[in-house]
Structures are given as C-alpha cells and as structure tokens.
Amino acid sequence: MDHLKHNHTELTNIDFARLIDTAGIGVIVHQWDTTVVYANPTALTMLNLSYEQLIGSVAVDPQWHLIDEHHKQLHVSEFPVNKVKASESSLYGEVVGVLDFKHDDTNWFKVNAVIEKSSESGMAFIVVTLYALENIGSLFSFEQIVQSADDIIIVTEADDIEEPSGPKIVYVNNAFERLTGYSAKEVIGDTPRLLQGKFTDKAARERIKTSLDKKQAVRETLLNYTKSGQPYFIDMNIIPLKNRNGDITHFAAIERDVTEQTFYAEQLEKRNRDLKQLKENLQDVVRQRTVDLIAANRKLQRHAYYDVLTDVPNRRYFLEMSNSFLSLTRRKGQSLAVAMIDVDDFKSINDKFGHAAGDASLHLLACCMKEFFRAEDIIGRLGGEEFGLTMLFDNPAKVVNTLQRFQQKLAEQFRQEKQSADSVTLQPFTVSIGVCVIEAEQTGELDTLLKCADEALYQVKHQGKNAVILYDGTQ
Template sequence: MTDFYGLNLKNLLEKAHVGVVVHRWDTSIVYANPTALKLLGLSFEEISNKVTSDLTWDFVDYAGNKLLEENYPVNKVKLTQKSVTNEIIGIVNKDNKALWFMINAYPEGEVGSDTRSIIITFNDISDFKQLYFFSDIVENTQDIVIVCEADNIQYPTGPKIVYVNKAFETLTGYAKEEVLGETPRILQGDLTDKAAMSRINVALSNHVAITETLLNYDIKGRPYWIEMNIIPLKNKFGEVTHFGAIERDVSERKFHLEQLQFRNQELKSLKSELEQLVCDRTLELQKANEKLEKIAFFDPLTNIPNRRFFIDQVHRLIKSCNRRKVSIAFGLIDIDDFKLVNDTHGHDAGDLILVELANYLEKFCRVDEAFCRYGGEEFAFAVAIENESDLDSLTSRLIEGIRGLKPTLGGHDLSITASAGFKLCKPSDYLDFEKAMKQADIALYHSKQNGKNRVTIESEIDDDCCNIINLVKPDKITSLHKD
C-alpha cells in the first residue's frame, strides 16, 4: 500500500472498525482486514484465494431465504458492473448461526485491467436485525402491531412504517406491501381527533410512551375506533430508533360501554327524577348522534356511499394519485327516462332499478375507487387512470354491464339504459374537484342531448373535442366539438 498525504492506507484498513474484503475480478479473495476476519469468525488462510463457490457458508436474504450464487454481492457487481449499496444480507456459518450485515460493494480499477478488483465493506447489524425477530410471535396475535422509524416523525411523510402484522391487514384492508414506507397518517381522516394526534406527536418528539383512543379509517374509508399504546424502542446503546404501537379495535367495546351507561342511569332513576330525565335526554341525544354518524355516509335505499362519503373518498384518491402522478377520471351516470319508468311501472320499479345499478357499481369499482349515489337517479364515481387509453376500456366494460342488467318486477323484465359523462384530469388539474365534476356534468348533458344511452368523454388533452362512446356500439367513437 502507498502513503496518501503521509497516511498509511493499509494501516488504516487494518485498524478500521468496518469489515473490508478485496476480491480479484474472478471473485477470489486477496485481502481481508482484521475486522472482517473477526466478524466472519475465520482466519485469512481459510478464505485466501477462495472464490464464491468455495465458501463454506450460505448467504440468505432479509427474509431468511437462501440466495442464488449470482445474487451474492461480489457476483452482482461483476455481472452488472454496478455498485451494491446498503444491502442487508445474512451469512449462515458452519455452526448454522445467522450473522446479519449491511453490505456495500463496488468495482475498483479500469474495465479490462488485470488489476481490476471488487471491494466489499460490511458492518454487523445482527443486534439491529434481532429487533424484528419478534414478528414470528406477534404475526398471529389479534392485536394490531405497527413499527415505525423514529428519526423523522414530522408531517406529512413521517413517521415511516417498517412493519405491520396480519391483524393490521385484516382490520384496515391494506396489504403489508401497500403501507411499508408510508406514514400511519394514511389511516386518519377529517373526524380523527386533532388534539389526540397532537398529544401523540408531542410524545414521539420526547421519546416517551403514550396511550390514546383514536378514530381511524380502513382502506374503504369506513371508520373504526382503536385504543393504541405507543412505546419507544431502543437499541443496545440506549438510543431510540423506532416506535412500536400495539392497537386494539374497541368499536364494539365503546358500543357496549354506552349500553352499560344507559342501564346504570336507569338504576339511578330512583335517586332523582330530575337527574333521570336529564340523563335519559343526554343518552337519547348521544344515541341519535351516533346513529346519524353511522348513516351519514351511506344512501339508505341503495346502501352505497352517498355524496358526502364520495367527496371524502375523492380527496383521499386525489392524495394517492398525486403521490403516484397518475390521472383521475371523474364520471356522472344518469338513468335514462327514469321518470317514465316511475310513471309506467310505479316507484317500486324505480327503486329496484336504482338498487340494481348501485349493486352493479359496487361490484364494478375497486376498493380504492370512489363511487356514490349522487342524488335522485344520478350516480358518480372517480377512478385512477394509469394510461389515458384505459378510460375507453373502462367505459366499454361499464356500458356492457349496465346493458346487461335485467331487474324483474312482478314477472316483468325491466331494461336499463343510462347516459354518462366523464372528465379525465391530469395530476396538475384534478385538485379542483368541483370544476372537474361540473365538466363531467357538461359531458353528461351532451350525452343526453345526443340521443341518450351513451357516454361522453371530455378530455383536457384536446380542448376542441371529446370522444363519444355509443352505449349500443361501444367500439364506435365519434368526435364532439364543444359549443
């Protein structure tokens, strides 16, 4: 080794607290510093001139699965000519014990040179990795378990989720892969207690434990109550690196608690008639408010979301699509000649058609899409559009489904046709939700004025025209010029 500004680089490597291994380009080992040998539990004679296929240990990934030889860090660098950065890998030694390392690897020297080599550096993170072995214990518990990073807790991105168990997936409807790297704030909504959220933030900032009861929302936007206990998690040096939250769904318990309070108030009625009247009235108002909260988000006839719930879901969809940089299609659907159906067959027939169409939309839409009965015979929904061409396919499927609905009343089949209007918005445009819905309504008006039983798509891509898809022949597209 040569001196660099008076420093002996080999001496630095020999005393470094990070493991360093140097491979020839054929992957044979030519150097390993003392830290590397100590971490691996080997002598230099045991690994000198050994290639990866000669090694007596196995490499495993973060989940404990054995790696193929081509996925060894040194082989990945050789195959790709690129560096490997901060890769967590386990090494199962001859004693069948797994040691965990944070590994970096990079090529050194000019391409084609006889002295070209591959440098591997690594740190022992076994103690850190051990923090997550508890998942085998908590994975099947009925309580929800969430682990978040502690280094960034500030709104809007932190803290970031690094672990959730199966109970979390069951309660929220989110898959583990959907929430890793996200913040628990995705579960909160407009009715979540801001004061409780502030208390939690203060506790996290001060690295202290806290217990709170909070209103959260699942992936479909349905509210539920949880009791959460948040505790700081420390490493072996006493530093807080993560926060663990143990949560329990207490929605049913809150309901039973309210019932118990009601019975207790009845027992106390003998003590004071006035007190009883006051308590009864208080409980009646409380129950009325709870009932209103339960039905405030769903249409009583069709049992699908109403306009209020739709608006809340659209705002969630906008946030999600804004992060993903994808477009949103806003749509309005209106049943054709609905008044004539009521006048001819009666209101029972009209109600049946509304329910049939609502059931179809509920099956048609995915859990992350927004839809509702917008009012009367009008329905609305909003969907994420990855590619603009997907909207034509979506409307075609929607059309075919509506045409296939044949509700039966009194032995008579009722046919359904509908007109629809859509507005496709790019990420820069869909933040103005009200404007988008108005433009969708204009498109719906054009469908009605051009013979009904069709869909009009008004796209911002071309301000001079919209695509019209005929419901009877969904593959036929004509142009519509704006007035």
C-alpha cells in the first residue's frame, strides 16, 4: 500500500500539460459555448492551422467544413462538439473529414469527444481528441476503380531506380496483365525494364530516368514487349505519388496502347465499307471454318487488323507495323530487310483440288512463318498467296541463308503434316522469295523496298521458282 501511495505521489509530479503538448494525437479543448481555448501542436499540424487561427474560433466559424464518411457535408449541429453539447454525453470513434481548401485535400480523423469539468471552478469543457486515418480505403475501394480501368497502371517504389533491378514494381492492374501476358504475381518485386527489349528507344529511357531522378512527372511513347516477345507501342504518363507528409514514395505509370488506338480510329471511320468487303472475301472461307472462327468473326475490331484465314496481320496492319519498324531502325542505326514470299503455282492448286486445299496451303505457310521467324520480325498476308516479311539483319548473306533455311523448314513441315486441321489433304507446294535490304547508312521508303523485293520475286519466278534472290539493282 505504501508503494502505491509513493507511485501516486510521483505521478502528481508529472507535467501532464507538457505530456499533452508532445502527444502523438490531436487534442482540442472547447469551452461550453464551443470556443476553442487550447489545442496541442499535433492538432495544429493535423488541421494545417496556426495557433492564432484556431484559438478563439467557435464551431459556427465559416472556416470549418466537415464531411462524414460518405462524403456528405455535416451541418454545424452535427459537429462532434455540438453533438456532445446537445446530448450531454460522450462520443467515441466517429469518422470525420475536414476539408482543407488551401491544400485541395481532405484530412480524415477518428474523433472522440468527452465532457470534463474543472475541479476548482466546476466549469464544463468539451475535450476533442483526433486520431489521423492514414488509409480510408474502407470508405470506398480505389483499388477496384483502378483494377477496372482500361488503361495500364503500374506503381513502383521511388527510392531505388537504378539499373538493373530498380525501380521495383509494387502494383499492376488487370489491364497490364491483359496486354503484357504477365500476371501480377510474376512482376511484383521486378522492374518495368523487363518489358523493354533490344529496340526500346534508349534516348526515351534516359529521359524517363532523368525525370525520375528529379522526382518529376514525365510522358513518353515507348516500344515495349509482351511476355511472348510481341512488340507494342505505349503512350506512358509517369507521375510521382506523395504520402501524407508530402514525401514522394512511389511512381505511378498510366499507359495506353497507342497502336490499337490508331487503328481503332481508322476502323471506326470505315466500318461499314470494311464489313461489306470482309463479307464478300470470306463467303467461301466461313463455310469451312470451325465454330470458333465463326465466333471470332463477330470480333470486328480484330478483323480490321488480322487476316481471318491465316491469323497473321493483314496488308494494312503489316504496312503500318513495318513503317514503324523502319522509323525505329533509322533512329537506332540498324539494317532492315523486306521480303515478299509467294506460293508457287497457287492457282493450279485451287483449280485442281479446290479452294479448301488452297486455303490449307496458305494456312500451313502462315503457321510455318510464325514458328520459324523471331517474335520481333513482322509477318503479314499481303493478299492472295503473297506474304510479306520485315526483319533486322547483320549482313545480306545471313538474310539469304535464313530465307533458304525457311524454305527447307516449309518442306519438312509438309512432310510431317499430310492433312490440315479440317482434314483437308495438303497438296505439295514451294515458295519463291524476293528480298531487298537497306543498310544502316542508307535511306529509303517502305514502298520502295517492297517494289524492289517484288522485282526480285519476279526474277525468281522467271528463272524457275522455288528459290531466294536478293535485289541488287540489276533486275
């Protein structure tokens, strides 16, 4: 008992006023008429107010704008201090938001309010304590909004952005997974650099890094690659994210696939004309396709970019991607090859064995091209039995050798597959290939390269077919 009395005596020596001044919670004391007579420094910081602004103010002061957890503005009678005064009972755990127009922000608090009486004068005071709510995600789900967004959103840490491991990804939304083929589990903790590749613009990457070093926002168009290696262009807007103390802790990248957006705008303008032409070209094909292809026919947007029969880019999409590739190689100082691949005696296959046999031949050729060439190479069906190929190369001899090996691969593929997926007997066929190259130091347009490749192809046909000829300007 003496020990407890001693402790009580020691407690009376504690400076409780100083203790409240240094407490980590906000404390505000109102007189019974709601006039503020005391506020500790933590409360002033929480409310972004000076001592002079807060002391002497009353609940009806027009500077107070309070909202409830549903973002509904509170009437002055609903303020915690007035609710306690009206009910003459304490209030606990009420969530209140204080609008801060100066900083364009809302500060959220859990509020307790109790009645205290002076032991000397008997005067009643209302003591309000404020607990800052750092995260009010329970009020409404920002993550659900972000997850449902069509734009790709990536959030990274802001501390360590140096290669090769930084900055580390902490969040990606569903749109990211759909576009890249990576799951959130695969990329969390990794760096966005895993999306970049050999032809990602180095200057753009340097500009991004410079801005991130300065903790500044930046916007760039960048070439990235999916998990399967397919290139795509994005419009990327990176912004810094701050915590409640104003420190930049993360970066958020909001990205949009501008390749699809460009083609989508064009497809909308010509929708009716494209659909009419598409139906005319596909009448014979649709009867031979599976239920899956019929379902795919309803996906009109894809049909604007891909050939339905072979599932490779159509002429328009091939030209668009090849032009982008050509522009990229100019900036990077690399060499480019454009080839035209044509099925030999295709009309004879159609006439002798029917359109189904011809379709099966084109489908086999497209499948072989997709399997043989690299993911970054661009392939497409230019029309009829003619296909295009755009690829980077080290020297012209390697280009010719690669295309000759492709002809061998095609022959092997035919020997392995005697029937198509639709049980149509495959007829033997060969391909003729004309190719044109442009060295890094040379200039040229895609139309010119295609014309030269076509002239080389004509020479192959004239000399007996089933060969590869490199355009040398003498054709």
